[in-house]
Amino acid sequence: MNNLANNPAPDVTEDGFLGGQLKLRQPRTGHRAGHDAILLAAATPARSGDRVVDLGSGVGAAGLAVARRVAGIDLALVEIDPTLAALARGNAAANAIAADVIVLDVEATASVFAAAGLAPDSADVVLMNPPFNDPARHRASPDSVRERAHVATATTLESWVHVARRMLKSNGRLAMIWRADGIAEVLAALDRGFGSVEILPVHADVRGPAIRILVRATKGGRAPTQLHAALLLNDESGVPNKWVQEILAGNGGLPLSRP
Known part of the structure; x- marks a missing residue:
């Protein structure tokens, strides 16, 4: 594995993921990768x-x-922000992972996607962590990139799911993460063209409601919806769940990740 720069720029940090198996440079402020991204990967x-x-x-x-x-x-990594895309390109190279990094608005037209090499019915798997904070309850950030990465509009979820459906082959799989109180929005968006939906609720601990849902769906799937047993990030004493820690360390996947 190639080493990342020994002295990252002052506005960039170098962080380890998957127990050090993956090292990423990312902005010091603004939108930063964390547990959501790794849980999504483990559910893909x-x-x-x-x-x-x-x-x-x-x-x-x-x-x-x-x-x-x-x-x-x-x-293929699709990102609207050129600065983040450049970091993604560097991260792929530094970790010796082959990836096409494409600077593109997720809500662009099908012809724009096709011109970028992302034609309809061409993907086996799409994963996504769309902006999901409710703007009515989310304090606006002065950082425009962070705001765009976190805050959903009224059409964000529907638009992103539509793009995933367009790109996926028949029986292609979608994996996504969303806030738990938006489960009705997720099911409504997936009702058009997706089935065999599986939902894994994620709780901070046993005492509180779910904070996230991990979702798997199949284009054209016909199996009934399944609700998996909750994933607890911490046990009753507030101690991190050992299984979750293994997942975050890159040792295995979540139930939704089976091919």
């Missing part, structure tokens, strides 16, 4: 040889984590 059902597209990839954390777990995927 990919096989060697699959064309895998990470929508809104940021610096590449989720997509590159999938590639570290599943060798031989054909990975």
Whole structure:
């Protein structure tokens, strides 16, 4: 593995993920990769040889984590911000992971996607961590990049799911993460063209409601919706869940990740 720069720029940090198996440079402030990206990667059902597209990839954390777990995927990282895309390109190279990094608005037209090499019915797997904070309850950030990365509009989820549906082959798989109180929005968006939906609630601890949902869906799937047992990040004493820590360290995947 190539080493990243020994002295990152003052506005960039170098951080280890997957127990040090993946090292990423990312902005010191603004949108930063964390547990959400790694849990999403661990819930992504990919096989060697699959064309895998990470929508809104940021610096590449989720997509590159999938590639570290599943060798031989054909990975594309799609990011609207050129600065983050440049970091993603550097991160892929530094970790010796082959990836196409494409600067593109996720809500661009099908013709724009096709011109960028992302034609309809061409992907086996799409993963995404769309902006999901409710603007009515989210304090606006002075950082425009961070705001765009975190705050959803009224059409964000529907638009991103539409793009995933367009790109996926028949029986292609979608993996996504969203805030738990938006589960009705997720199910409504997936009702058009997706089935075989599986939902994994994520709780900070046993006492509180779910804070995230990890979702797997199949284009054209017909199996009934499944709700998996909750994933607890911490046990009753507030101690980090050992299984979750193993997942975050890159040792295995979540139930949704089976091919």
